[in-house]
Amino acid sequence: MKIGLKRKINDQIVIFTAGIGLFLSTLDTGIINVALPALAQTFHSSISVISWTVTLYTLVLTGTIIIFGRLSDNVGRLKVYSLGLIVFLLASILCSLSHSPGQLILFRAIQGIGAAMLQATAAAIITTTIPKERIGSALGTLGMLIAAGPVLGPSLGGLLISIGSWRWIFLINVPISVIGLSGCVLIRKKVKELRNNFKLDLIGNILLSVSILFILWGLSIWPIKGLLSFYTVIPFVVFIILFTAFIIWEIHTRHPIIDLRLFRCGSLSASILAVLIFGGATSLGFIVPPYFLEHVKHLLPWQTGIVNLSAPMALVIFSKVSGQLIKKVQTTHLMITGILIMASAYGTLGGMEVNWSPFLISGILFIYGIGAGLFQPPNTAAIMGAVPYEIQGTIGAVQRMVQNLGIALYTVIATALIQGHSHNGINDLMNGYQGAWIFAAITLVLSLLTFVFVFIRCQVKSI
Template sequence: MESNGMPRASLEKAGQSHEPAAHRWLVFISVVIGTFMVNVDSSIVNVAVPVLQRDFHVGPGALQWVISGYLLVVTAMLPMIGGMSDRTDRRTCYIAGVTVFSLGSALCAWSTDVDQLIVFRLVQALGGAAIMGNVMSIISYTFPAGQRGRPLGLVNSVVAAGTIVGPALGGALTAAVGWKSIFWVNIPLGMISIVMSLAFLRRMSTNRSMARFDWMGSLWFFVAMAGTLLFLSNGNSWGWMSGRSIMAGGLSIGAWLLFMMRESRIREPLIDLRLFRSARFAIGNVAGYLSYVIMMFPTFILPLFLHQVMHEPIAHVGLLMTSQAVAMILISPVAGWLTDKYGPKWPTTVGMAIVTAALLWMAGFGSGTSKPAVVAAQALFGLGMGLFTAPNNVSILESVPVAQTGLIGSLLATIRNFGRVSGVALAVVLLETAIGTSSHYSESALVIGSRIAFGSAAILGAVATLLISTRMAASSKTTVI
């Protein structure tokens, strides 16, 4: 059997690293530094928004694009960058990504107005997409099948650590040195990653020609994803049936239809839709998307609940919200080890069932809820997410040829970002069914809204659990590399 003109045996051999275990982990450290840098940066900027507003004398609408523009470009560019790295060299693409991200960080620090900052954040986003689109693929090339669970689990721990470190580091640096420091901090991390990558990463290429790269498919995907993100991110403020929302939604639907028509007809599509014929691949991606949608519910709703229902000071809210990330940091490596030893089916199923149980617990929160209960529920939620995510990623990556892991790694990152945007939009809609759009609402209305939102998220968790439990155990029909 062949894939894209390359014999299956050659693909398998390409994905098996014969280097010593110590060298593999040096490769892992090289790329995980980039992962940490990107994830810290995604949350570190949010803390500086009030300072940026004061220094640049602009409103929230303009500053929104400092964050939203970055997310839009990263999400829409990921499949194109992943597909290109599958045809060129993952080592070169990753190093170029870190270089561009570091350069973009320096340019952001030199910005003298908000327009410059937005443009340079887009430069950062291109580098960030190249980093995110290659990390999982490099790990798949470096570690043989049956040994990828632990490193992918540790990647999840690093992502969770970035969510903790980002706001705390951003607040400390902004207060002590100024907002420019939140961008300068990326430079030493980027330099370390570049030096280590040059020293330890080997060439990782399938030598597939760029002549047949699906540039038109990449364009349609970018337009479709950009339209979807604009609709989901702004529909609540624009009005879901406003002219701008209808235009963004219509553009998105039209571009998605054109994208799928093209992908089903050409010989080397950007995303091979036939991959979704595999139950293991399709269910893994759908369940992964639902998990990222669900993940945003506690992140968005609990700060409001803690501050306005439980009357916790803002300074305490951040501390009370860390138990989820801490649980994910601790359990993700264990989940990876369990996957290497027993396979991904049971960790993913049990993990999502735990997530659903935690959401049901949160759906019962009220004015009499204690702080330990909130911390414990989040820790249970983080435990379930940590148990689910790495095994699910392993299952998806090992269901495709190793020559396509650049694209699939990018697709996983795209689904993660898209799921987060969808989750925030859905949480807002559900919450506002009870409290309305006014900034003035009662505590009881917020409690009811929280229960509706968390109850709905629990239903999505139950659906994901059911999907995972029905995933075919007979992997013989699916390629395992």
């Protein structure tokens, strides 16, 4: 009994420590969005300049995450994770001491490097440390901590700015990082990581990272210059060239970042596609409601914030439920159920009308969050379980990179749809909102059909 209790306590330390990194990296995205007007006023700068604190953070995070995931498989996931906490901690302090927009943007880029280290290794620490029979529950708890970042970010940021200074939105990371580092020390005393001696694919890492930077660059320019602008097309063309070169290189090199033959497995490919769509679709729950509630319903920002909490709150609650169900229900069944609920919720929002109340929208977003909570832990378990132990850090990094790409892609498309219908009155504007929801619902259905196809194919093979 005592041994079992001690093992359970150790598991909780691992889960909580790994979750802190993901919590920090998602918290900082939401918390600074609220602070952009205050930062622009403080530094006597424009929102377009200050917004680079968000853009560059995302670019660096997504562009380097694979490198750190692969590196962690070689030198140790906990070592890279601990270094990520240190980098994030120091960068947060430097951000709080900034005296110009340039300094803040630079330090946010460094913070993005720390966030990449954390996101690349968090899930792998759990899947390589905790016994297999408890991984489902652990990933459910991890899903709760991931969702807590977007829930607390905007409200905490607004509170800190209201009662103190913008500098506190960065200093709040210090005690959280210290707690995470303390957890790392405890884990190191009890867990010995197995390392893998393989050659790092430097060329492949560079090709992938730079290609991702260019597609994110193109996506960030798209809303400003338009899709067919020279400044938008060139980054997309460079991305296609570099990503094609990456695929060719990975097929022929002896030490690929990740063996592309793994994606012949239908379940892994379907799960990765679902991550892209899930990340993007979920981001719309934070983007579209504020436009509608503030511009059409004339709600105050804090009232809009309460409505926006609906989906993340449900995600937090049902991620834990889903983690427990993994032991009893097939992961594919849980994922299909979750996607069906999400697609139904967004399909309903596709019929949004001017007279819809905030309570109705909040309720539908809560239903979406239920589906998201049911989907996320089993999908993570399916991805991590589809690859060997030796590349858990790499595949975890791939998952987070794809999710971040989905967020960037859907943000651009939703913004373009809304802005494209914002000049001809309220009815035309509603078409923009409806279009964003319908686009997300259709892609969720596409993901659902992919999983159904894979499930049927697996059933046929087993006969």
